[in-house]
Amino acid sequence: MEVIVPFSTDRPKSRLSSVLAPEERVAFARAMLDDVLDAVAAAGGEPRVLATDAVDLDRPVTVDDRPLTDAVNGALDTRLGADDESDGPPEPTAVVMADLALATPATLDRLFAAGRDADVAVVPGRGGGTNAFVASHPEFRVDYHGASYLDHREIAAAVGAAFETVDSHRLGTDVDEPADLAEVLIHGEGRAATWLREAGFALDASEGRVSVVRE
Amino acid sequence: MEVIVPFSTDRPKSRLSSVLAPEERVAFARAMLDDVLDAVAAAGGEPRVLATDAVDLDRPVTVDDRPLTDAVNGALDTRLGADDESDGPPEPTAVVMADLALATPATLDRLFAAGRDADVAVVPGRGGGTNAFVASHPEFRVDYHGASYLDHREIAAAVGAAFETVDSHRLGTDVDEPADLAEVLIHGEGRAATWLREAGFALDASEGRVSVVRE
Numbered sequence: 465m466e467v468i469v470p471f472s473t474d475r476p477k478s479r480l481s482s483v484l485a486p487e488e489r490v491a492f493a494r495a496m497l498d499d500v501l502d503a504v505a506a507a508g509g510e511p512r513v514l515a516t517d518a519v520d521l522d523r524p525v526t527v528d529d530r531p532l533t534d535a536v537n538g539a540l541d542t543r544l545g546a547d548d549e550s551d552g553p554p555e556p557t558a559v560v561m562a563d564l565a566l567a568t569p570a571t572l573d574r575l576f577a578a579g580r581d582a583d584v585a586v587v588p589g590r591g592g593g594t595n596a597f598v599a600s601h602p603e604f605r606v607d608y609h610g611a612s613y614l615d616h617r618e619i620a621a622a623v624g625a626a627f628e629t630v631d632s633h634r635l636g637t638d639v640d641e642p643a644d645l646a647e648v649l650i651h652g653e654g655r656a657a658t659w660l661r662e663a664g665f666a667l668d669a670s671e672g673r674v675s676v677v678r679e
Numbered sequence: 680m681e682v683i684v685p686f687s688t689d690r691p692k693s694r695l696s697s698v699l700a701p702e703e704r705v706a707f708a709r710a711m712l713d714d715v716l717d718a719v720a721a722a723g724g725e726p727r728v729l730a731t732d733a734v735d736l737d738r739p740v741t742v743d744d745r746p747l748t749d750a751v752n753g754a755l756d757t758r759l760g761a762d763d764e765s766d767g768p769p770e771p772t773a774v775v776m777a778d779l780a781l782a783t784p785a786t787l788d789r790l791f792a793a794g795r796d797a798d799v800a801v802v803p804g805r806g807g808g809t810n811a812f813v814a815s816h817p818e819f820r821v822d823y824h825g826a827s828y829l830d831h832r833e834i835a836a837a838v839g840a841a842f843e844t845v846d847s848h849r850l851g852t853d854v855d856e857p858a859d860l861a862e863v864l865i866h867g868e869g870r871a872a873t874w875l876r877e878a879g880f881a882l883d884a885s886e887g888r889v890s891v892v893r894e
Contacts, residue, residue: 591888673806
């Protein structure tokens with residue numbers, strides 16, 4: 465299954481600016497991307513990075529500088545829809561965000577399996593985002609604004625696509641805000657967790673829900 | 680499978696005090712408890728509430744006013760350990776927190792299945808807590824302080840218990856803080872979601888991750 469991984473090269477992870485300097489955010493975002501690409505490949509997916517600008521990678525890259533929704537819909541047009549020149553029903557295509565630092569092959573396997581059963585399978589992120597999906601319905605398109613998980617459920621219903629929700633804490637955790645870094649330190653097994661530890665981050669269990677401190 | 684549901688009758692959900700009055704927190708906590716108990720029963724579990732004080736319920740209730748860790752370990756002593764008077768290996772026992780307002784029979788099924796395969800199966804909560812577990816190892820005991828998921832993994836290793844992590848956003852979402860209410864409005868299908876809507880809460884997608892507003 466082809467797995468598109470959107471990646472913004474322009475000021476990535478701005479909501480981490482209170483805890484990471486600009487060049488640190490670039491390095492951390494890249495570590496998460498590499499973790500995601502490795503997990504996708506280990507799960508048998510064929511990753512393709514959909515980047516806003518050129519990026520130096522040993523993986524296939526498509527550059528598209530449009531906003532996320534337009535770029536992903538462009539990719540879906542080619543693979544599922546109007547521009548699909550193959551015969552028969554479209555092959556399922558996955559879109560997995562580049563900041564899912566807790567992604568593992570096993571969790572991606574669950575997503576891919578759900579996407580073979582349903583026309584559209586979505587992993588909601590915390591706060592109602594759409595962290596990952598698989599679609600094989602020719603008319604399904606995305607709109608990432610706001611609580612996009614609910615919007616995508618409605619879009620699927622509107623085009624008559626069978627919809628499934630994939631229940632995953634790992635894939636549901638997009639790393640956007642300082643509190644999310646705790647999840648990486650607790651569950652992460654790859655470059656992103658190592659990067660954080662080497663940058664001095666540690667868990668802080670001194671009050672309520674566990675957070676992070678930097679030494 | 681017996682499923683113990685710890686429930687505090689004393690000032691529940693204090694971390695929601697910025698958005699809910701004391702009597703509202705009592706009503707909302709009760710709505711979540713009822714949702715959890717219904718989901719457990721629908722998944723084939725036999726729920727038993729482990730309450731800090733008497734509570735009016737049509738389900739079995741054990742009152743134990745000790746702190747959470749001691750009360751749960753007391754229950755495990757009876758079922759798995761020193762006080763277990765049955766022959767053969769202990770039956771798996773589950774402990775599921777009362778504030779998992781997104782629990783569904785399907786997600787609990789996954790937990791119960793994992794708990795039949797492994798000696799200890801844990802669902803980590805956001806921030807490294809232990810939202811639910813199933814244990815059948817006679818020596819496994821809990822310590823809910825801090826990042827208890829990591830501690831429970833270590834405790835299981837120390838007693839030689841096979842450990843499995845269950846990856847679930849629904850069961851990983853314990854409703855403690857105002858931001859968690861958005862998850863209930865997005866995914867909840869039971870009394871807790873209805874209670875919030877009737878209390879005037881709605882999703883607010885005006886900035887970053889979706890949150891809630893009260894009308």
